[in-house]
Amino acid sequence: MKEMLIILFTAILVENYVLMKFLAICSFLGVSKKLDAAVGMSAAVIFVMLMATAATWPIFHYILDPLKLGYMQTVIFILVIAALVQLVEMILKKFMPPLYRALGVFLPLITTNCAILGVVVLNITKSYTFAQSMVNSLGAGLGYLLAMVLFSGVRSRVDTADVPECFKGIPITLVAASIMSVSFMGFTGLVENMFK
Amino acid sequence: MKAVKEFVVPAAVLTAICLVVSAALAGTYQLTEPVIEAAKRAEADASRVVVLPGGADFKEVTVSGVENIVEAYEAGNGAGYVITGKAKGYGGDLQVMAGIDKDGKIAGVKLMDNNETQGIGSKTGEDAYTSQYKGKDSTLEGVTAVSGATISSKAFQSAVTSIFQAYGSLAGVEVAAPEAEDYKTVVFPDVTEFTEVALDGAKAAYKAGDAGYVIVIEAAGGWEHAAGPMEIYVGVANNGKIAGVAVGENHEAPPSPETAVVLKQDYLSSYIGKTSPDDVDNVSGATQTSRGIKKGVRTAMELAPALIGDTTPQVDLTVAEDGSASAVIGAVRVEIDATGKVAGVFAADETADLASVAPEEVKEAMDNALAAYNASKGA
């Protein structure tokens, strides 16, 4: 249990996939303008991350690894994720229209969201068990949500701030992200001591 | 026809592309695999050469019958062995890789996977600590712990000891275990001969020559987060007094320098000469550990009479007709007058001088004589 909590909080805070690991920067910067869009995107990411982990972990450990096809990992995983996103989209559309309306618009973006591929590959590289992988993916997703929600708040201020002309738009957004990343650096070493 | 165009063709094309890509990758893999394996081996060998300079062509070997060994490699060129062992450190298992040359001496050690506290236990990974292992044989004589990181250092050393055992079984040589610090001699420094005696309630007990007994108590860890009990060595002199206290194996992690102090003789020597731990002060900042030691000492002192017998001093009391009395206790003769007051103190041996007797002993003799006199009056 302790180990699971450590993995969870490490993924959320210490190794935040967005701010410390630089995954999913495109969507982090692209969709964090409005809070509701940020939350919707994050919910879709968490959902797909968990699904993708649940699908790729058994594929790797029960098919690819025994057959010594580990090198096919990247190709198989991205295909699985793409197929999964399609499938989820169709199922949601058909059986859960309210959820589809909430998440559907974000789903096509997610295939190329590197946090998804990143987290499933990392679960394999770190040789996590299935349960650990699921917890790590949940943590990665929650960390993404946290970063998105916090940053959407920051951006609503930054966009109206009076900054030098050359810093307007993209540069100041990146500098703001940098400062947020500094604050996440403060979590280093926290998690191991939290569950002593 | 439309259905074919809409569904079958796209699916067929995608499948075809997948197949071609898979085939191409399989080909690439076949070509690169031997090189990758070689590169991996070279990299792993490179890390082994760090601890065993001159080693090459490492082959994995299995070690049987030795615990706490992660992996072991033999250098194909006969330079020696590289063995990775583990031990429980402060933050979980820590792994140590050591190279042992063909003479059975350490060629190098390296701290591997570990979760030791950054800046404290992690110092066992630094050159200042690891370099002292170089050239040592299995006794590891002269290796000193990183101050403030005793637990990590001990774990490191224990991993190296396991490595030597593995080396012994691999190379087929007898390996001397490092001499554990003998806490019995810490509490009775002048005694060389200890014979084990049975004592219920103690972990072990030894008769320390003619000086007294050593009682070893396994007391609960004092520190609330201690991972295990602590071993307390209490030396009891024949007169029933504490001759010395030492703390053996323990898990009192020292997050504060105070805890480290409590475990050392500077503090523990304050027990010497006492009969109970009650008037020894706790060290502030390490109260829990201080209390833990006290508890252990108290248990030992409760058990001590079973070994040394009743230590109520033998008083040779002669009461005269007039009610005055004379008592000989050890080297002191105490004269008591009829009113029950001390009339004089002399050396028991007529020819000796009282000044040669320690003042404490004189005072004690007086007290004991009076106690015996009063007891005889009461009776």
Add this chain to the structure above:
Amino acid sequence: MNKLKILVNGIIKENPVLVLVLGTCPALAVTNSTINGVGMGLAATFVLICSNVVISLLKKVIPDKVRIPCYIVVIAGFVTVVQLMMQAYMKSLYDALGIFLSLIVVNCVILGRAEMFANKNSVFDSFLDGVGMGIGFTLALFLMGALREIFGAGTFCNIPIPGLSSQPIAILAQAPGGFFVYGFIIAMLNKVSHGKAVKRKTFDCESCPSHAGCSGALKGGCGR
């Protein structure tokens, strides 16, 4: 002349990282040292050139409906080739780039060029485009990596720089420094070109070149 234009386009006018602000993940993540930045750039260039050529060759064969999955499979295939090669011949770089090597698959520069250029143009043009874009990507990563290494670690390609190596601004080589240096470079480009150089003005989906690929589903998604 036209061919030269295609080649140079990616290096300067439409530099993927500095002008179009794409491929931000690797640009931030692996540029903590010059060598890593250039290594990543070259790996991505290889994949970009190969995928551009193959996709251009197959543009008549691939049905529109499954084009994105087809592109992804082709790209993933080349990424795996790069991974295997690096593992075999450049083990230390492979370890340094780690997971970001796999993530070239979802690098929007590569998918973007497949979608925007390779499936509309001739094989040779696509090749040139891949070379140009690749060089542009590599140069940008080199610039970021060099700046972060020089000021963050006081070294350049692991060679200590006198005066700087004793007083490095360590945070520049860490995560926050990535965002900061990137933002700073773009701000400086804005400054010297009076706001004309950087094509992408804000972060939203409309300004994303691979926007066309997902716009249908995204109407009202990003922009709202």
